[in-house]
Amino acid sequence: MLSFESLIVFSAILFIIVSLYKEFMNPALTFIVGVLGLGVAGILEPREILAGFANEQIAVIVLLLLVGEVVRKTGVIDQIFDLFFRSSRTYRQFLFRMTAIVSGLSAFLNNTPLVAVMMPYVHNWSKGEGRPTPSKLLIPLSYASILGGCATLIGTSTNLIVNSMITEQQVIQGLRPLEMFEFAWVGVPMIVLGGLYLVVVSGRLLPENRDYFAEFKANTRQYLVETRLRPGAGLVGKSVSEAGLRNLQGLFLVKVLREGNGIAPVHPELKLRQDDILVFAGDTSTIADLLTAYQDLQPVEVELFGGNGAGMHMVEGVIAYNSSLENKTIKESQFRSQYDAAVVAVLRGGERISGKIGSISLKAGDVLLLLAGRDFQELTRENRDFYVLSETRKPPKVETWKAVLPIAGLVSAIVLSTLKIVPLFLSVSVLLAVLLLFRVASAKDIVGGIDYNLVMIIAMSLALGVAMTKTGVAEVIASNMLLPMMRFGNIGVMIGVYGVTAVLSSLMLNKAAVALLFPVVLTLAQQTGMDPLGLILCMTFAAAANFLSPVGFQTNMMVYGPGGYSFKDFFRIGLPLTMMYMVVTVGVLSVMY
Structure with a gap:
């Protein structure tokens, strides 16, 4: 019989899962509400709720994300991509180079800015005659960054979050922190196997969807309508609001071109003049209705992005x-x-x-x-x-030394940490201080680059894990959900852990999935006598190697819209890759642990 406290914790977990899946509120607020509810119920003490903010690994995650943002802004990644992709001629050539360089870089840099920087290259390369649309490349781009991120401790925030949970349990459970390259035994072989898989099957399994941005640039008249006031129009002298141009169905007034200058945004009290050109955007299929309703307007042809564009791009x-x-x-x-x-x-x-x-x-x-x-x-x-x-406009180039310094500093920090000379927290902190001292980054960059939502999610996740352990909820879930797999031996338990984590991570944020399953996996290890680190790593790989849907991983969501994909596109190419990853993970970890 479940205790009253256990029922409250189960209710909090159910609330978090439903809220994340249905998007009732953002993930950070979801965790805050769930955990604070446990505090109000007396299950968690204030010190237990706040303990996560003092976790060293959270600070490391924030620092690495900040360095990644600085690297992105310096443009050094652009220069690396220029070097690698300049001579790519065929689809297979470009895809092979893309998966190799992106997976290699994402092992040490945050994969979100990498994917953001690489996307313009995908679009630009796809412009060539006879080349496929970006939809043939964007899912492989995301998957390559995921493959690389799983190869090291710092490759993805999911790995670092799990390590932070381990350090919280270090004294109680006798666990040791994960090493920098402990993930490489599974991650590196999967970079090779997964990369080859993507090169071979992407062209066949992925759709060739329309490139809306290319269409937009080629034919702005599908999206923009320019009109001029007819001579003697009654609208002359009226404000935009008085003319009734503020609340049009399917169209809105983007800007007014006047005497070679652009006025945007258009204030509702702006007075219209005889020679004004009014630029509307939106559902241009309703243009006939507009011209019928406003006979003072007549369509004109204007080079919107030339002289009259007034800097618009x-x-x-x-x-x-x-x-x-x-x-x-x-x-x-x-x-x-x-x-x-x-x-x-x-x-x-x-x-x-x-x-x-x-x-x-x-x-x-x-x-x-x-x-x-x-x-x-x-x-x-x-x-x-x-x-x-x-x-259509490119940002200015950054001085070479400013582009190289963050990369060189990050490599040095990783080496010092791997050799256990200087802790990663201290080495990355010193690197940020040097970047500020030499004005490669500004204090505004540092403050603006902190992902407060991520920090809140991790801290609240740690508190939720404490509640699940204290009330026995983790033990109940482990006994009823995963312990039955013991009939198939240790391999069966690992497959069960991987499968449950992979499915849960596909339906919700993968960071939330590991927060819910970490105490369960820890309890399962105690009940079966298996090495807890082996099961924890199995769960971590299943959460981080998220290929089944666009929901669980941020880079998947980034390419979902631009590629014009459906959920089944991710499932079609992601399921075989997930199965391959599970076989390698379970096989390697069962030997190692």
Whole structure:
């Protein structure tokens, strides 16, 4: 019979799973509400809720993410990609080089900025005559970063989160922290096998979906309509609001071109003049209705991105997972004023969303086609809400020494940590201090680069694990869900752990999956007498090597919208890779542990 406290913990777990799957609220807030509920019920003490914030591994995760952001901004990754991909001529050549370099880099750098930097190369390479659309390359790009990230302790935050949980249990359970290259015994063979798999099957299994950004650049008239006021028009002298141009169905006024200059965003009180050109964006299939309703307007042909463009250029971006823009309409987000860019179209699941642009509620993975102004790059420099994937204007180059210093420093920090000369926390902290001293990064970069949501999720996950262990919930789950696999021996238990973790990670954030399963796996190891590190690593690989759906891993969500993929596209190519990864993981770990 379950105790009352156990029922409360089960209720908190159920709430967290449902909330994450249904997206009732963002992941950080979900964990906060769940864990605070356990605190109010008296199951967790305040010190147990707050203990995670003092965990060294959380600090290491934050520091490594900050260094990764600095590396991304210096442009050194762009230079490396230029060197490797410049001479690629065929699809197989490009795919092979991409999987090799991305998996190699992601073993030591955060994979999210790597994928964000690589996406423009995919788009640019795909422009060549006879070459496939980006949809043939974007899933392999994400999977290559995942394969590489699983090969080292610092390759993905999931590995570091598990290590933080181990350090929390180090004294109680007698566990030791994981080594830097302890993941390599499984990770490196899978980089080779997984990379070859992607090169061989991607061209056959992945769809060739439309490249909306290429269409957008080739034919802006599908998305933008320019109109001029007819001579003697009654709208002359009226404000935009008085003319009724603020709340059009399916269209919105992006900007007004006046005397060679662009006025954007357009203030509702702006007075219209005779020679003004009004640029509308959105569902241009309704243009006939617009011209019928407003006979003072007539369509014109204007070179929007030439002289009259007033610095405007086209951008493609994708809404990030856990973005502050999620579940807000474009109008509510004040996108134009915040980023000096107008949303011209929104793509979701490979299809363009019709209707009034300002009323569209944004979701993670949505692709935005933007008309951006001069200040766009500066205003989005510290942006974490969406990733710029393709842009008709390139950022300025950074001095070579500033690009090399963060990479050299990170390599030195990893070497010192591996040789156990200096702890990783201290070496990366010193590196950040040096980057600030030599002005490679600014204090604003450091503060703006901290992922507070991730920190909150990890800290609350540790507290949830404490509650599951204290109340016996972890033991109940282990006994009823995974212990029956013992009839198939230790191999059966490991397969059970891998399978449950892989499925759970495909339905929710993989960091949440390891938070829920870590105490269960630890209890299972005690009940079966198996080496706990072997089972913990089995769970970690299953969570981090997330190929079955776009939901569980951030890079999968990043490519989901731009590639125009469906869930079945991920499942079709990801299931064989998952099975391959499970066989290698269980085989290697059963021998080692």
